[in-house]
Amino acid sequence: MTLGQLPEHPHRQVQAYRLVNSKFPPIALFDDVADADEFETLYQLQALTNPRLQNETGRLELIPRTEIPFGIPGCSYATAPFTHVNPAGSRFSDGSYGVLYLAASLDAALAEVRHHQNLYWSKVDGLNYERFVFRGLSCLFDEGGTLDATALGISDSIYDPEDYSAAQCLGGQVRQAGHTGLRYLSVRKAGEDCWALMTPKPVLSIIQTAHYEMIWNGRITSVSAISAV
Numbered sequence: 001m002t003l004g005q006l007p008e009h010p011h012r013q014v015q016a017y018r019l020v021n022s023k024f025p026p027i028a029l030f031d032d033v034a035d036a037d038e039f040e041t042l043y044q045l046q047a048l049t050n051p052r053l054q055n056e057t058g059r060l061e062l063i064p065r066t067e068i069p070f071g072i073p074g075c076s077y078a079t080a081p082f083t084h085v086n087p088a089g090s091r092f093s094d095g096s097y098g099v100l101y102l103a104a105s106l107d108a109a110l111a112e113v114r115h116h117q118n119l120y121w122s123k124v125d126g127l128n129y130e131r132f133v134f135r136g137l138s139c140l141f142d143e144g145g146t147l148d149a150t151a152l153g154i155s156d157s158i159y160d161p162e163d164y165s166a167a168q169c170l171g172g173q174v175r176q177a178g179h180t181g182l183r184y185l186s187v188r189k190a191g192e193d194c195w196a197l198m199t200p201k202p203v204l205s206i207i208q209t210a211h212y213e214m215i216w217n218g219r220i221t222s223v224s225a226i227s228a229v
Contacts, residue, residue, distance in 0.1 A: 003173055007151060009183065011144030013204065016102035016195060017109040019134040020077070022211060024084075027056050027076035036065040058083025062097060067199045074206030077137055082200060091164050092171030092182065092196040099171065100181075100197040102139055108192035109136075110212065114220050115188045121216050130216040133226070136209040142202040143195075145180035150193060154185050161187055174198060 029046065033039045047053050063082040069075055082098035089095035103109035113134065121127055149158060149170070157166035174182055181197035197203070215222045 003147065003177055003179070005151075006147040006149060006182075008179070009143045009146045009148060011142055014141055014143045014195075016104055016139045016141065017106045017209075018077075018100075018102050018137045018139055018206070019109050019113045019212065020080075020137060022133040022135045024080070026074070027058075027080060029053070029057055030068065030070070030076040030079050031074070034071045036068065036070060039065065039068070039070060059085065063200075067201050069200055069203050072203060072205050074137070074139075074203075074208075075200075077206040078139075078200035078203040089164065089168060091158075091167045091187075092174075094168045094172065097175060097198075100195075100200055100203070102141070102195045102197065103186060103189075104193040105189075106136065106209075108186045108189040108194060110223055111189035111192075112186065112194070114214065114223060117214055117216070118220050122219070127216065128218070132214045132216065134212045134214065136212055136225075137206050138209050139206045140204045141195075141197070142204065143183070144202070146195065146197070146202075147174060147179050147182050149182045149184040154187075159185060159187050171196065171198070 029039070029042060033042055058080065060083055062085060063079070068079050072078065078100065081100045085095065085098040087095045090099060093099045103112060117132060121130070152158065158170050160166065171182070175198040180199055180202050181195055183193055183195050186192040186194045210225050213224050213226045214220050
């Protein structure tokens with residue numbers, strides 16, 4: 001399979017959804033400026049007095065300033081996955097770069113996060129009960145330039161539920177070739193689509209919708225909305 005076999009989507013606005021742990025607040029610095037020049041000025045000023053600034057903004061060297069969609073609602077939500085990168089990787093990343101994962105429905109976003117929470121906390125010894133709160137986000141973005149991996153079908157190796165090696169290889173190729181991302185089939189919610197954006201640049205807005213609570217009791221036993229905007 002080569003990238004040339006995957007159809008490229010035309011420009012159109014798409015609504016999608018994402019969950020983030022509510023313990024990670026928005027990064028104010030990204031949302032306080034209108035462009036890259038303002039960001040650089042404010043960053044340098046705050047760096048003189050705020051020793052936590054680097055932890056808040058993450059590894060800025062991982063993303064060119066020109067890729068950051070300054071001025072949009074929720075710029076920090078769009079940018080954070082690219083400056084706070086999980087070194088363990090993800091389905092379409094080997095851990096050396098970030099990916100903005102989105103789902104076509106809130107149910108699909110919840111199913112994806114629920115799976116990964118079950119996987120992570122099942123490895124923590126002695127955890128009998130815990131409550132996790134997530135912030136629901138609604139994202140509007142331009143799908144133009146993304147490749148359509150749904151054409152491959154769920155039996156393709158990129159959809160392996162455990163082994164991400166084929167998917168990470170594809171993700172690296174997509175990023176290297178300069179495509180904005182992939183549309184792919186949700187592995188955790190049958191019949192739903194997801195996106196893996198390799199850059200935050202196509203994002204037009206990301207706004208908070210509601211908070212969701214997941215209860216761990218040997219596994220995630222319940223998921224419920226606990227607040228609206």
